[in-house]
Amino acid sequence: MQEIVIKSSKDELIVRQLKDCLEGTLDRQWGESVLKFENNKGKGLIRSIEFDWGVSLLDCDICLNETTKIIFNTSKASPVEFIFISEGSLQYQEGDEQEMMDLERYQNIIISPKRASKKTFVFPANTNLKINFIRIRKKEFLKKRNNNVTYLNDLLFSVFQDENSDLPYAHTGSYSLKIADQVKALGAVRDSGIVRTLSLEGRLYLILALQLMEHHEFECKEVLPESLSKSDIRRIHQLSEFIVDSISEPMTIKLLSEESGLSPKKLQLGFRLLYSKSVNEYVRQIKLEIARDLLKNSDMSVSEIVYHIGIKSRSYFSKIFWEEYAILPTDYKKTSKRRSS
Template identity: 35%
Template sequence: MFLLIVVYLISRKLPNLNNFKSLNTNFLTYVKSVMIEITINAESSEGALLQIQDLLGGDLHEHCGELTLRFDNDIAKGCIRCINFDWGVNLVEFDAIFFEDILFVDNHKNYNPIHFSYCSLGNFKHRFENQKEFHTIEQYHSSILVAEKNIQHFTLLQKDKHLIFNSIRIIRKEFVQKRNTQLTELNKKLYEVFVDQHHETTYAYYSPIHLRMEDRVKSLRDLKAEGIIRILQIEGEVYQLLAMHIARHERFENNDPIPHMLLKSELKKVKSYAEKILTEPSLNYNLEKISRECGLSQAKLQEGFKFLYARTVAEYIKHVRLEAARELMNTTDLNISQIVYTIGFTSRSYFSKIFKETYEMTPNEFKKKIILLNEEKEPN
């Protein structure tokens, strides 16, 4: 995994309280306890990684346009990965634990891209130079941040917390030259942010919890391809993430309800139980039992499963069991009847019926197909 952070970083220096005279007493007191201040001044992500390497050490490698910095020392342990695309689009992924509180100061005067960020693990705090209070971006939350020229970003990463964060950076002067961007289709506020090439606008949007975005981020982190296929897949995932950021902001501007009313803690319970079903599909599940074990109402359970998996509880259980059945047919010598009871079904006829409805072939036809494929793979 990689913590995705906006970076054009970094020259290290001890905190200079003269920079914070306009802040309130509470913040000044806090800054005194900050061990390390990192000033962001490089305009390119490549320059940023070199500055980080100068501060943290580590090994910097480039492969097919993808830069990776790995470090392990008394200040931090982790990995930063960055990649640039055409039209001013850049992705930085950062997965690290800092052993001191770190205050990042984005000190760019005339170079202020839009940052579309998402926190996968832990949390971080952000504010603009002209604000007194930090806003906390929690796990599974996203943000859209842009500062006008001469306004600094302050990002606070707290020590001893594993933080995974990603940021897609859009350089507006380049991006608006891209054909078919359809910027005029954006809502008024986001359109104004995108076309503000003179960096005259400061804007922040902090989204509610967005677990579907985490699934997309996980797909990005788990890519295994190499070379040009990998680069194309990463770019595709980046644009998918960007679309999700924009769609969520569109709901906010239109006052449309976010498609769930569950708390973050409740969604975690749903996700945890779904993982239990995935690992133990043969158990006897019913809505009343799951509701009792999760401590959630049946209505909230259904809402949570629909939000996370686009399925009702029953549909999710059926899907998991059918996928488990296919895996057993492919990897074991169990007959169909044995498989039926192994995955938790009680009726072979019902299993055969829903299997054919889902995969457009009977279990026996699927089993024969697997046998034929395996025979073709065997050496003569």
């Protein structure tokens, strides 16, 4: 495991220190610092851009060849960080005594370590990671007219006020596709010059607003539309096991909704979030994977397998099997048997 120690809280200096370790090229245009690298360390792109009132954006789209600890060790107050992971996952630790926290894909994350406390992010090896950091230096942001931080809940407000500099703060909230869509739009900005800068800043504040809104609703024990709680995610995982165990039975949205205790809308949202598929697409995929394994490893006939996975029409099964694997089930079975013998 390699370690990278960062001794600054300023985005531009962070990117420079990352360049010293990851190598690559560092370019600056329209107020953005962009680090690109592709070497024995891995490949990817890291960009930073600073705006007024202590607000900045640090974007990572990387894949590292070795598990990497990035340790931020500075004596100055750390910014409040609003983190959103669009792809992959990582771990976070404050100091040396706190337990590692799992930071997961599509989860709304807010962290603010206590003053002079080091923070560690662990980036897994050979994993595509897309991470969006919105960083706010508290004292500068409080100078912003109409910052309205008094509307935050008491604890988060005190974090912004820096009243509890010795009190670490970490929020790992709901999972949101609405925020994911806005982060994706942020990465798709292709304008140049002032139009680009204004577009990025506008998108950044919209994402920040959505993250604060999620935090507020989370504290009020409510869930926003287009978001899921941890218990919802757990139910979706349990439902995926139910689907495998009941693969011979009819799988309707109504049945799965009753089994999970989630509404049909939330059910569809959960499968889109976890598996990037609708419920029906996911069920069909599982049926095909089970059928493929049975064709390869069992003596069941194609007709028996079709019945076992709960599909009524053999011709329909052959059609969707061909669409998925570009081979007919009978041919796949013959090929698999020849290889095994």
